[in-house]
Each structure stands twice: as structure tokens, then as C-alpha cells.
Amino acid sequence: MRIGITGAGRIGAMHARNLSQLSGVDELILHDPLPGRAPGVATQLAGSTVRIRTVEGYSEQLGQVDGVVVATPTTTHADLVLLAVAAGVPTLCEKPAADNEPRLRDMVEAVDRSGVEVLVGFQRRFDPPLVEMRRRVLAGELGTVYHVRALGQDHEPPDLGFIPTSGGMFRDLFIHDLDAIPWLVDEPVVEVYATGSVLVDDAFAASGDVDTAVVLLRFASGTLATLTGGRRDGLGYDHRIEVIGSRDALVVG
Incomplete structure (x- = not known):
């Protein structure tokens, strides 16, 4: 091939x-x-x-x-x-x-x-731990899903020349969780709130972008999801998803 x-x-x-x-x-x-x-x-x-x-x-x-x-x-x-x-x-x-x-x-x-x-x-739909997490959520093993928490942190910012053509932090960095979490709970998003700051490098502000942000999603059933992310984490790349239900909770990351 x-x-x-x-x-x-x-x-x-x-x-x-x-x-x-x-x-x-x-x-x-x-x-x-x-x-x-x-x-x-x-x-x-x-x-x-x-x-x-x-x-x-x-x-x-x-x-x-x-x-x-x-x-x-x-x-x-x-x-x-x-x-x-x-x-x-x-x-x-x-x-x-x-x-x-x-x-x-x-x-x-x-x-x-x-x-x-x-x-x-969107490779996270094929990650075995997330596939298993979704199976358990949809099988009802966690009970009523109250809250999903996702953390996505890059170790270091991308090349500064990439920022103007990246589409912005929400499209570039958050896009994986914005795809994976509705898939994970199998529900449509009905409300979105997002905010961000520039704390890592002023070059993001120069492109009308942010480098540290939070997103709140509300699903049709009332389940809430919070997504937090940033362009720099001194300890290294970090990504986690946690689902909290009425009977159990699961974490992948």
C-alpha cells in the first residue's frame, strides 16, 4: 500500500x-x-x-x-x-x-x-480504556451520570508560528474532548459555556487566542461536563477523563 x-x-x-x-x-x-x-x-x-x-x-x-x-x-x-x-x-x-x-x-x-x-x-474513540469506559457508562454500571471531568494539558506550547493557523485553542486542543465526551455519554450537548486566559505566552493573545481555558457542557439529561486545558504543564503531557455516577466512578488517564 x-x-x-x-x-x-x-x-x-x-x-x-x-x-x-x-x-x-x-x-x-x-x-x-x-x-x-x-x-x-x-x-x-x-x-x-x-x-x-x-x-x-x-x-x-x-x-x-x-x-x-x-x-x-x-x-x-x-x-x-x-x-x-x-x-x-x-x-x-x-x-x-x-x-x-x-x-x-x-x-x-x-x-x-x-x-x-x-x-x-479523533483517535480517542478507539483507545481501549475509553472504549471500555463508554461500555460501562452505557451499560448503566455507574448509575445516573452526574458529572464528567476532563483535563488536557500540553507539556510545552506548539511552535509559535503554528498559532495563527491553528484555529484557536478550543478547535485545536479541546477538540478531542469536545468529540469524545458526547460520544462517551451518548447524549447531545444543549448548552456550552467557555472562558480562557493568556497565562503562558503573550503570542497567543497576539493571534486572538488563549492558552489556558475552561469549558462547561450541559447535556440533554442534565449531566454536566467540565473540560480544563492549557498549553503548558511543567510536569509533562497530561490527559484524564473522569466519570462520576450515582453508583460508581471511573477514571482514564
Whole structure:
């Protein structure tokens, strides 16, 4: 199988490392519009048993692969996914799939019409501990779910050049929990409150963003969820989800 990766930054390089270790992958074809980035990742993986090469254009890449990973800045995701779908190439798109709701709706409609498989990188739905937590919640083992608490802390902030194109902290960092928690309790969100501050680096404020934030979700049944997160944690990366019910409580993290 030939897999393309467009975007050879931090996340694209991670996907390249992971894919280079899979037995079903024969070749990785890398692309990044910034000179030197894709060749740099290819050099890092030179010892892999998978063939790795680079191409200069995204259209060229799409013509040579069986699937593509979109790992570029958020503002480019929708356009690149639509080009892949038009070429009939199954796509894994990093989260979030788009930087605004109208663009996202247009993309979803186009993907649905095409019949091409597109997956957004919400990997927590496949994490075995969270899958088991969800099974227990939906089986009623915890009783009535009162409260869900989630903590998501990066060890260090992302590259400051990434901030203006990230889509903002709520779309970039909180997006995993905003996807996972409604899935976990299997209920729609009916009310949202969010607030944030700039406590880590003023560069976030310069881009109209925050680096420390809290989100409160209210679900249809009245269950509440609090999500807290930040761009820096001196002790390292930290992510936890706790579900508190009338009979029991569970923590994953």
C-alpha cells in the first residue's frame, strides 16, 4: 500500500514514523510546500524498511497513492480533503476538519456525495480504556451520570508560528474532548459555556487566542461536563477523563 502524507511538520512527522512501522505499508510519499521539510522527515526515517520519497506537488502526490494523510495547518484542511476526494483518494484528516462551521458543512456534503472514505483523527474513540469506559457508562454500571471531568494539558506550547493557523485553542486542543465526551455519554450537548486566559505566552493573545481555558457542557439529561486545558504543564503531557455516577466512578488517564 502506498500512503501519502501532506504536511511534514510535527504531526505529519509523527504519522510518517507510525506508518513506516506498519507491515501493510510499502511506500510513503511525503509532500510539504515548505522547502526542506519533507526531505528532512525522509532523512530521519532513512533506516525504515518502507520505501520513502518526496514529491513537490499535492496533485502529483494524489496521483500516486492509495490513501493520504492531511496533516497541514487547520485553515488548509477542507481544501486539501476536497481535492483528495475529487481524486478518489481515501483520506485521514487531522483534527479539526475545517476552521469554521459553514466550511465544514460544505466539506461534509461533498464527501457524502463522493462516496470516498474520509476519517477525521479523533483517535480517542478507539483507545481501549475509553472504549471500555463508554461500555460501562452505557451499560448503566455507574448509575445516573452526574458529572464528567476532563483535563488536557500540553507539556510545552506548539511552535509559535503554528498559532495563527491553528484555529484557536478550543478547535485545536479541546477538540478531542469536545468529540469524545458526547460520544462517551451518548447524549447531545444543549448548552456550552467557555472562558480562557493568556497565562503562558503573550503570542497567543497576539493571534486572538488563549492558552489556558475552561469549558462547561450541559447535556440533554442534565449531566454536566467540565473540560480544563492549557498549553503548558511543567510536569509533562497530561490527559484524564473522569466519570462520576450515582453508583460508581471511573477514571482514564
